[in-house]
Structure formats: structure tokens, C-alpha cells
Amino acid sequence: MKKKYYKDVITKSKNQMKTTWNIIHKEINNTTNKYNIKPVRINNHMIYNQISIANELNNYFLNIAGSKNNNKINEKEDHYNIYLNTLTSHLSWPYTSSKEINKIDSLKSKNSCGYDEISTNIIKISKPFIISPLINTICNKMPAQGIYPERMKFSLINL
Secondary structure, three states: HHHHHHHHHHOOOHHHHHHHHHHHHOOOOOOOOOOOOOOOOEEEEEEEOOHHHHHHHHHHHHHHHHHHHHOOHOOOOEEHHHHHHHHHHHHOOOOHHHHHHHHHHHHHOOOOOOOOOHHHHHHHHHHHHHHHHHHHHHHHHHHHHHHHHHHOOOOOOOO
16 A cells, blocks of 8 residues: 555656655655754743744744834843844855866756856856856855845746
């Protein structure tokens, strides 16, 4: 029964290899948590659920403007600040070097393009002209400042 079920799941899947590996990991209980989310204490309750944490942080940031007008720092704000400080204290952004950008040459030469409508062939040909702005602005300056152009905030999701 189980064998038939998994066979059906694999044959109906768009990515059969990934589905097969997901089934194998599920069966041998080899599921790992990609995101090591730390619990948050809110109103003397520890919250472990990622969705609940996201909802609480969302509610906090939606309502922060009203609490700032009162010039009072409430207890909830302290918990969020501590949590955000612990999250961001572990983040670091190493600067990109030209050696890393030279890995552009290892891309497969294709004429197909993504959302930006630029093929890998064009990227390889224009590498000498784009390497300096690519390193200085896109790879190093924007993450350090946390400012990104709106066009870079789009993503394509294949369903």
C-alpha cells in the first residue's frame, strides 16, 4: 500500500529526483531544520512556532507607530529588541572579491534568460565592463546599506 502510494507520488511529481529524496529522508527520519529559529518570550510565554513568532513580530511592527507617540517603552518592545539584536548579531556580510566574480566563467553558456532578460552569454561577454560596478555596488554596497532597487525585489516562482 505504502509502496504504491509513493510510486504514484513520484510519477506525478514534476521533479522526481527531489521527490524521491524527500521520501527517503522522511522514511529514515532524516529531516533537518534548515532554520535554527530561537524561541521568543512574549508576556512571559515562550513561543517556539515560527508562524506565531512571525505574526507577533508583524503585529509589533504594525503597531509600533502608536506606541512611540506615547514616549513609553513597553515590555513587549524590550523583548522584540532583544530578540532582533540576537538575530542580527550573528549576521555578517563578507565583502565580495573579484576572484568570486570571476566564477561567472563557470556558468553554462545559454541564450535563455531569466526575469532580467539577460542571458549567460551576454553576461560572459560583458564581464570586463560590468565587474567593477557589480562588485562595488551590487555585491558590497547594497547589502551593507540595506538599500535595494525595487527591480531586485522581484522573484519568479514556478508552480
